[in-house]
Amino acid sequence: MxxxxxxxxxxxxxxxxxxxxxQGWIDRIRLYVRGGSGGNGLPKVGGIGGNGGSVIIKASDTVKSLKLIAQKNPNKRFIGGDGGHSRTVRLLGESGSNVEVNVPVGVTVVSEHGRVLADLCKHGETAVVAKGGMGGMPSTDFLGSHGERQSIQLDLKxxxxxxxxxxxxxxxxxxxxxxxxxxxxxxxxxxxxxxxxxxxxxxxxxxxxxxxxxxxxxxxxxxxxxxxxxxxxxxxxxxxxxxxxxxxxxxxxxxxxxxxxxxxxxxxxxxxxxxxxxxxxxxxxxxxxxxxxxxxxxxxxxxxxxxxxxxxxxxxxxxxxxxxxxxxxxxxxxxxxxxxxxxxxxxxxxxxxxxxxxxxxxxxxxxxxxx
Incomplete structure (x- = not known):
């Protein structure tokens, strides 16, 4: 031995x-994340809507605890920006803005069903946890789709x-x-x-x-x-x-x-x-x-x-x-x-x-x- x-x-x-x-130091937190909706297309001219923004978890050396996330976002909801609609002055709609959540290095991202979505063990590593919806196009009858949505848990080790x-x-x-x-x-x-x-x-x-x-x-x-x-x-x-x-x-x-x-x-x-x-x-x-x-x-x-x-x-x-x-x-x-x-x-x-x-x-x- x-x-x-x-x-x-x-x-x-x-x-x-x-x-x-x-309780001043948090190593586990639950978040609700939702990707932005895609914008609608413009059928009469074939315009395509912009894609919705995604929610991205990013590991950062500058973040030491999950406490800051809870302080800045008491409701713990992160939602990507919606994509822009196609219009006559802009046939391709603007993409929705991504939302980036900085977390400490060492965070494991877990789904509400207990599945590990990502292990972020190095500075700069990222994981898309809610992808934005696609913009409207001919194959979708020019209707934008909703973004992904789910509850996740961030577990710091x-x-x-x-x-x-x-x-x-x-x-x-x-x-x-x-x-x-x-x-x-x-x-x-x-x-x-x-x-x-x-x-x-x-x-x-x-x-x-x-x-x-x-x-x-x-x-x-x-x-x-x-x-x-x-x-x-x-x-x-x-x-x-x-x-x-x-x-x-x-x-x-x-x-x-x-x-x-x-x-x-x-x-x-x-x-x-x-x-x-x-x-x-x-x-x-x-x-x-x-x-x-x-x-x-x-x-x-x-x-x-x-x-x-x-x-x-x-x-x-x-x-x-x-x-x-x-x-x-x-x-x-x-x-x-x-x-x-x-x-x-x-x-x-x-x-x-x-x-x-x-x-x-x-x-x-x-x-x-x-x-």
């Missing part, structure tokens, strides 16, 4: 969640190099701040992060790696408990995963069981497996956080031993419902203290870079061999 890295360089080495979800996966209060926000230039909200209680945060780590050679700090999962996230699907979907487009696990374990509240670091890893593994098993194919590392805690060094040594024999002991560690059928393969298990040991963070930066580069080289080699 893992490759243990002895890199401890520091000293001593609508659930409640749904109600707290940040963040695109980042590395996606953080962990329970609430595992130290993900602190780690993001240490790794990048982001300034996420940090506090010592669960659900501090209630919207995804992106941070950019820049190296001396100007190479950049983007880290996505996702809100903490809870047990049952794959069933959409605690906004599970809204958070898990952002892992889909990351190039690599980083489990962030508190060495002291995790307890959601006083009535919830205390999960050890090992149990946390297994439960997170199971949640990803049940949501989308192919997520386990991504390059992955595991960061053991809060190594400045009392007796953390002893706890980490025990965890290393358990991970090395995980397949043999797994049945005794968690109940069957939390037991993964397929274990994720970690490139490294890296202990860090994001607050008190800059050296561990510096090591982590370069280790993550190597993991991503190695995975990319392997992918390129496979592609070349296939050719």
């Amino acid at each position: 893992v490759g243990i890295t002895s890199a401890w360089l520091g000293k001593g080495f609508k659930s409640a969640a749904a109600r707290r979800y940040d 963040l695109i980042g190099d590395v996606g953080f996966v962990g329970f609430p209060n595992a130290g993900k926000s602190t780690l993001l701040k240490a790794l990048s230039r982001a300034s996420p909200k940090i506090a010592s209680y669960p659900f501090t992060t209630i919207r995804p945060n992106l941070g950019i780590c820049e190296f001396e050679d100007l190479r950049r790696i983007t880290f996505a700090d996702l809100p903490g999962l809870i047990e049952g996230a794959h069933k959409n408990l605690g906004m599970g699907h809204s958070f898990l979907k952002h892992v889909e487009r990351t190039r690599a995963l980083m489990f962030v696990v508190d060495i002291n374990g995790f307890q959601l509240n006083s009535t919830s069981p205390l999960r050890s670091a090992l149990q946390t890893i297994l439960i997170l593994n199971r949640e990803l497996e049940l949501y989308r098993e192919d997520l386990l194919d991504k390059p992955a590392s595991c960061v053991i956080s809060k190594m400045d805690s009392k007796n953390a060094g002893v706890s980490f040594e025990k965890l290393k031993s358990e991970l090395e024999n995980l397949e043999e002991i797994m049945h005794d560690v968690v109940d069957e419902e939390f037991r993964p059928e397929r274990l994720i393969r970690f490139s490294d298990v890296i202990p860090v203290s994001a607050k008190f040991s800059p050296k561990t963070i510096e090591f982590l930066k370069y280790r993550v870079r190597n993991i991503i580069d190695s995975a990319e080289d392997e992918s390129n080699s496979s592609f070349i061999e296939a050719l």
Whole structure:
């Protein structure tokens, strides 16, 4: 399951969640779109009506959230311009104006029936979601046709190099701040992060790696408990995963069981497996956080031993419902203290870079061999 890295360089080495979800940041929105009607032709001189304008969704790097769309268009209706009628002074009617809706890069366009119409993963990519009607001509008795109309859903999935996966209060926000230039909200209680945060780590050679700090999962996230699907979907487009696990374990509240670091890893593994098993194919590392805690060094040594024999002991560690059928393969298990040991963070930066580069080289080699 893992490759243990002895890199401890520091000293001593609508659930409640749904109600707290940040409504100021929107990653899903429904729109009504309709193409413009085509103009009528002019039978007595064979004039042709202009085509109606279309509604086009366009990915743009300058748009960071779907919130702006809702602010500018509270009714969430986008309608293309109607084509001009043919007339004696203009036999070919004017084309109706297109309506372009700019959206963040990473948006999936889905029809009202659940069919994926487009995946816009690059700046400038477009999708016509409601084509304008044709202008009137002899074959239509010179009558213009109506434009297409439908309801669509825009579903934003963040695109980042590395996606953080962990329970609430595992130290993900602190780690993001240490790794990048982001300034996420940090506090010592669960659900501090209630919207995804992106941070950019820049190296001396100007190479950049983007880290996505996702809100903490809870047990049952794959069933959409605690906004599970809204958070898990952002892992889909990351190039690599980083489990962030508190060495002291995790307890959601006083009535919830205390999960050890090992149990946390297994439960997170199971949640990803049940949501989308192919997520386990991504390059992955595991960061053991809060190594400045009392007796953390002893706890980490025990965890290393358990991970090395995980397949043999797994049945005794968690109940069957939390037991993964397929274990994720970690490139490294890296202990860090994001607050008190800059050296561990510096090591982590370069280790993550190597993991991503190695995975990319392997992918390129496979592609070349296939050719």
